[in-house]
Amino acid sequence: MSFSPALIRQDFPIFERTVREGKKLVYLDSGATSQKPHSVIEAESGFYKFHNAAVHRGAHQLAEEATDAYENARLIVSKFLNAPGGSDEIIFTKNATESLNLLAYSMGNAEGTNRFALKAGDRIVVSEMEHHANLIPWQQLCARTGAELGWFSVTPEGRLDLSAIDSVITADTKVVALTHQSNVLGTIIPLEAIVARAHAVGAVVVLDACQSVPHMPVDVAALEIDFLSFSGHKTLGPTGIGVLWGRKNLLDELPPFLFGGSMIEYVTMTDATWAMTPAKFEAGVPNMAQAVGLGAALNYLSEIGMENVHSHEVALTAYLLEAMREIEGLKLVGPNDTHLRGGAISFMVQDIHPHDLGQYLDSQGVAVRTGHHCAWPLAKALNVPASTRASLYLYNDESDCDALVHAIVGAKKYFGRF
Amino acid sequence: MQLDSLYQEVILDHYKHPQHKGLSSNFAAQVSHVNASCGDEIILNINLEGDLISELTWDGQGCSISQASVSIMTDLLTGKTLDQAAIILKSFSDLMASKGTSAGDELVLEDAIAFAGVSKFPGRIKCSLLGWMAFKDAAIQAQSRK
Ligand SMILES: Cc1ncc(COP(=O)(O)O)c(C=O)c1O
Numbered sequence: 001m002s003f004s005p006a007l008i009r010q011d012f013p014i015f016e017r018t019v020r021e022g023k024k025l026v027y028l029d030s031g032a033t034s035q036k037p038h039s040v041i042e043a044e045s046g047f048y049k050f051h052n053a054a055v056h057r058g059a060h061q062l063a064e065e066a067t068d069a070y071e072n073a074r075l076i077v078s079k080f081l082n083a084p085g086g087s088d089e090i091i092f093t094k095n096a097t098e099s100l101n102l103l104a105y106s107m108g109n110a111e112g113t114n115r116f117a118l119k120a121g122d123r124i125v126v127s128e129m130e131h132h133a134n135l136i137p138w139q140q141l142c143a144r145t146g147a148e149l150g151w152f153s154v155t156p157e158g159r160l161d162l163s164a165i166d167s168v169i170t171a172d173t174k175v176v177a178l179t180h181q182s183n184v185l186g187t188i189i190p191l192e193a194i195v196a197r198a199h200a201v202g203a204v205v206v207l208d209a210c211q212s213v214p215h216m217p218v219d220v221a222a223l224e225i226d227f228l229s230f231s232g233h234k235t236l237g238p239t240g241i242g243v244l245w246g247r248k249n250l251l252d253e254l255p256p257f258l259f260g261g262s263m264i265e266y267v268t269m270t271d272a273t274w275a276m277t278p279a280k281f282e283a284g285v286p287n288m289a290q291a292v293g294l295g296a297a298l299n300y301l302s303e304i305g306m307e308n309v310h311s312h313e314v315a316l317t318a319y320l321l322e323a324m325r326e327i328e329g330l331k332l333v334g335p336n337d338t339h340l341r342g343g344a345i346s347f348m349v350q351d352i353h354p355h356d357l358g359q360y361l362d363s364q365g366v367a368v369r370t371g372h373h374c375a376w377p378l379a380k381a382l383n384v385p386a387s388t389r390a391s392l393y394l395y396n397d398e399s400d401c402d403a404l405v406h407a408i409v410g411a412k413k414y415f416g417r418f
Numbered sequence: 419m420q421l422d423s424l425y426q427e428v429i430l431d432h433y434k435h436p437q438h439k440g441l442s443s444n445f446a447a448q449v450s451h452v453n454a455s456c457g458d459e460i461i462l463n464i465n466l467e468g469d470l471i472s473e474l475t476w477d478g479q480g481c482s483i484s485q486a487s488v489s490i491m492t493d494l495l496t497g498k499t500l501d502q503a504a505i506i507l508k509s510f511s512d513l514m515a516s517k518g519t520s521a522g523d524e525l526v527l528e529d530a531i532a533f534a535g536v537s538k539f540p541g542r543i544k545c546s547l548l549g550w551m552a553f554k555d556a557a558i559q560a561q562s563r564k
Contacts (some may be wrong), residue, residue: 021420355456355481355545356425363421371456379457385479386457414421415430415482 003308005397011037011300012395023365026403031183031211031344031391032369033233036297043296044238047289054285056262070288073295074278077243080298081228082219085248091281092241092291096210097133099229099244100177102281103206104137105257107175108144116174116254120146123173125203127152127160127189128381129182132374134208138177147174154381158185158334165197173203180212184373184389185334186317186344188212195224204250210234214301215342215393216310226250232290237297241290244281251277258283301394309394313343316392320345320401327408333387343392346373349408352415354388360411361388366404423535424542425482432486432529437493442475447559451552453544458484460549464556466564469499471557476549483533483542488549490529500557506530510550514543 009015012035019025027035047069053062055070071087078087093099110116118124124138124147142149152168153161160178169176176198181188191207198205204226212218213230220228227250232241246254256263256274260283265273274280301309318338324330329350335341349357358370369389372379379385390404441448445463452459458480465473474492478485491510495503506526513522513531518538522531536546 353481355458355483355542359424359539359542360421376457385459414425417430 003304003312005312005395008304009395011039013038013041015395019365019367020363024403026364026366026400028390028392028396028400028404029367029369030214030234030393030396031373031389033239034214034236034393035395036236036238036293037300039300040236040238040293040296044289044293047292052289055288056279057285066288069292069295070286073291076295076298077245080302081213081245082221083245084221088277089245089248089251091244091246091251091278092286093229093244094240094287095233095242096208096229096231097242099242100134100206100208101137102244102257103227103229103246103254104141106254106281108141109255109257111255114253114255118145118147118174120148121172122147123150123170124148124175124177125150125152125169125173125198126177127179128154129158129160129185129187129375129378130177130179131183131208131210132376133210134177134179134206135377138175152178154185154378156382157336158182158187158382159340160187160189162190162193165193169194169197169201169203171201173198173201175206176203177206177208179208179210180218181209181215181342181344182334182375182378183211183344183391184346184375184378184387186341186346187335188216188340188342190340191223191225199224211342211344215313217306220245232294232297235294235297236300237294238287238290240287241294243294248277251281256280256283260284304394310342312394313392314338314341316396316398316401317341317343317345319398320390320392320404323401323405327405327412329412330408333382333384344389345391346387346389348384348387349412352411354386356415357388357408357411360414361404361407364403364407364410366407368404420538424539426532426535428490428529428532429486430482432489433482436485436489438475438489438496439477440475441477442473445473445475446563447556449552449556449559451548451555453480453484453548455544456481458545458548460484460488460552462488462549462552462556464553464560466500466560469501471495471498471500471503474553476552478549480548481542481545483536483545484548487530487533487546488552490532491549491553494528494530495553500561503553503557507550507554511547513537514547 051065053066055067074087083089107116206227209230214235228245233239263283333346354370450461460478462476509526
């Protein structure tokens with residue numbers, strides 16, 4: 001069956017509603033959060049209706065079923081990412097932000113000869129295009145350990161500047177943490193040389209895959225990275241569920257961060273030892289129904305095929321970029337072709353402030369995001385304090401792009417009156 | 419269109435032709451406020467002569483609502499006493515909290531009643547209050563230094 005956004009939309013109940021006095025909902029804000037198909041909503045509520053119990057704890061049938069459902073979700077995630085060590089490599093968190101903080105705090109707990117123990121003279125490398133979620137945890141880890149933060153800068157076109165890779169990823173570098181696809185620029189970063197250099201100096205590579213896992217095939221084994229995070233809610237899944245993937249041997253060496261129930265092996269009044277990976281990193285009763293919902297979301301995506309999702313989005317991005325070129329006064333923030341580029345498209349229109357543009361687009365039923373998109377340093381580096389972002393997903397089609405373009409032209413007229 | 423209640427002519431006019439923009443070289447207090455959710459920034463300088471607000475100047479960047487609001491505010495508050503300014507500030511804050519149910523007190527707010535429509539757009543209330551919160555802060559700092 002061929003790829004049909006119109007058919008896909010029928011799976012998403014939210015598209016049955018209208019916005020702003022009867023206007024068709026043109027949802028171009030999936031980069032912030034995606035909409036949810038029936039199957040996800042039903043999986044989540046089905047867990048509560050039929051199987052609800054605390055996983056890994058109760059001595060009864062419901063607890064068995066809940067545990068099965070939760071662990072099955074873990075298996076689905078591991079297959080979706082092609083995790084070489086299987087489902088033990090999948091840690092459930094509440095979102096990507098928590099995944100990255102978990103990693104940074106766990107590294108901060110490492111001492112002595114542990115490979116993650118950081119000290120003055122060590123280096124952590126990020127880039128200028130990071131979302132705050134993959135910047136501030138590392139800034140703070142540096143502040144706590146005395147390690148130094150280094151970064152790749154961004155070219156005016158919105159690509160990573162890899163020209164000085166060896167002097168950015170120095171011999172002292174222990175962690176290289178990068179966004180796979182920029183949530184502002186849409187840029188997909190080329191990983192091969194970065195991973196090779198990082199591993200050559202003994203650093204681990206952490207990928208913030210918030211904007212890639214929902215939109216293209218991501219195979220952690222093929223990418224040869226070490227850790228990866230993404231958020232369920234951007235991947236058709238529920239809110240309150242995120243993933244940290246890590247190589248089994250690395251997760252085994254990494255100390256835990258959150259302590260409490262379910263993450264222990266043995267406890268006395270004065271001491272405790274830890275459960276195996278991944279339980280070691282999942283203290284307390286987790287977001288069970290949400291994990292099950294995420295499993296349903298990934299199954300939905302797998303059925304459509306991530307290759308198909310990606311090629312649809314690239315084609316749609318090409319269509320929208322082409323249409324935007326025709327709008328006088330529109331300036332793109334980010335690459336203007338689809339080479340290594342996904343469907344997050346940020347732009348400015350003349351001197352209309354993005355917040356005002358976004359307000360006008362909203363009045364036409366077109367939902368976008370405006371501002372610095374949680375990447376303030378990038379906004380400063382590109383000298384674009386704020387922009388408007390349209391982000392595409394599998395349920396968008398050319399008519400959504402047309403509606404956006406039409407509304408931008410309308411906004412120019414509306415604000416051009418003065 | 420509902421949008422017209424937000425984008426009043428006087429607002430867009432102040433946005434295109436901001437008043438008191440450009441920072442004075444001396445000041446009793448200078449404050450800088452940002453709206454972290456969208457990146458709008460305002461720097462505000464205040465000068466006092468006794469209890470009188472003798473000068474308000476500002477610089478900044480942001481959307482039409484935040485920039486017009488600070489422009490109209492500086493127009494309105496210059497030459498007022500600190501007590502009068504506090505009353506106006508309270509009246510403006512109440513208007514912003516009114517969720518579209520109040521038209522505002524024109525005798526107190528003058529041109530600033532143009533922002534009545536903003537109170538219907540929850541996402542924009544912070545924009546219109548940015549300059550006013552900067553003023554509140556600046557007034558306190560200037561007084562504590564006297
Ligand atoms: C690239 C990137 N990284 C991290 C995040 C943080 O995701 P969350 O807020 O779901 O934790 C986002 C979401 O905006 C993102 O786009």
